[in-house]
Amino acid sequence: IAQFIEHLNKNKTPLHAVVAFSDAREDVAVDVALQYNDGFAERLFAFANTINTVDGGTHLSGFKSALTRTVNQYCKGKNLFKGDSLTIEGEDARAGLTAVISVKVPQPQFEGQTKAKLGSPEVEGIVASVCNEKLSAFFEEHPTVANKIADKCLTEARARERARHERELVRRKGAL
Numbered sequence: 001i002a003q004f005i006e007h008l009n010k011n012k013t014p015l016h017a018v019v020a021f022s023d024a025r026e027d028v029a030v031d032v033a034l035q036y037n038d039g040f041a042e043r044l045f046a047f048a049n050t051i052n053t054v055d056g057g058t059h060l061s062g063f064k065s066a067l068t069r070t071v072n073q074y075c076k077g078k079n080l081f082k083g084d085s086l087t088i089e090g091e092d093a094r095a096g097l098t099a100v101i102s103v104k105v106p107q108p109q110f111e112g113q114t115k116a117k118l119g120s121p122e123v124e125g126i127v128a129s130v131c132n133e134k135l136s137a138f139f140e141e142h143p144t145v146a147n148k149i150a151d152k153c154l155t156e157a158r159a160r161e162r163a164r165h166e167r168e169l170v171r172r173k174g175a176l
Contacts, residue, residue: 001033001100004045008098012037015096015152016145021134027106028123030130032063034099036152042094047102048110048118057111057118059103062127068093070135071153080150084158092156103127 002020020033046053046060053060068090075081075088103123111119139146 001031001102004100005033005035005098008043009035009037012039012098014038015148019135019138019145021130021138023130023134025126025130026122028126029104030059030127031102032099032131032134034097036096036149037098039096040156041096042091043098044094045100046118047100048108048115048120048123049104050102051115053110053116053118055111055117058120058124059101059118059127062124063099063101063131064090064094066128066131066135067097070132070139071150073136074139074146075150075154078147078150080154086154086157086161088153088157089160092153092160095156096152101127 002018005018005020015036015038018033018035020031022029022031024030044056044060044063046056046063048057048059068088071093072088081087103118105118105120105123107120109119111117139149
């Protein structure tokens with residue numbers, strides 16, 4: 001899946017090399033590859049037992065929550081917020097991200113006949129713990145890459161806060 005990420009980002013400027021990891025817990029195999037680029041669109045692809053789950057599901061939500069939590073923990077640990085009352089939200093952590101999440105589940109439960117969304121509840125926690133553990137270790141071992149990712153996420157968070165502040169000013173002026 002690392003080569004798939006490289007293929008997806010071939011027309012973009014990547015910020016770092018592809019980060020890929022895999023692990024298995026409770027008979028659920030988790031493979032993840034991700035790479036940030038200088039763009040702003042998120043491109044997430046989720047697979048369950050090699051079936052493309054276009055509507056995502058529990059494996060995708062587990063990945064999203066782990067990514068946001070891990071980036072926030074890294075920024076707090078390195079004191080990158082610098083006294084801001086800022087926290088990185090999910091959309092900030094996923095801006096410019098291309099990722100592939102693949103799980104192999106022994107008894108998958110899909111929502112609907114088209115198998116477009118994985119509904120197995122236990123998969124969310126497994127994917128979240130694997131991603132949190134592996135990404136935290138990666139950030140500690142590769143601080144330059146982690147700092148690039150953190151800078152990208154912090155820039156997005158500050159832009160979101162500025163936009164919210166400008167919106168409030170315009171609304172206040174409109175009310176007067």
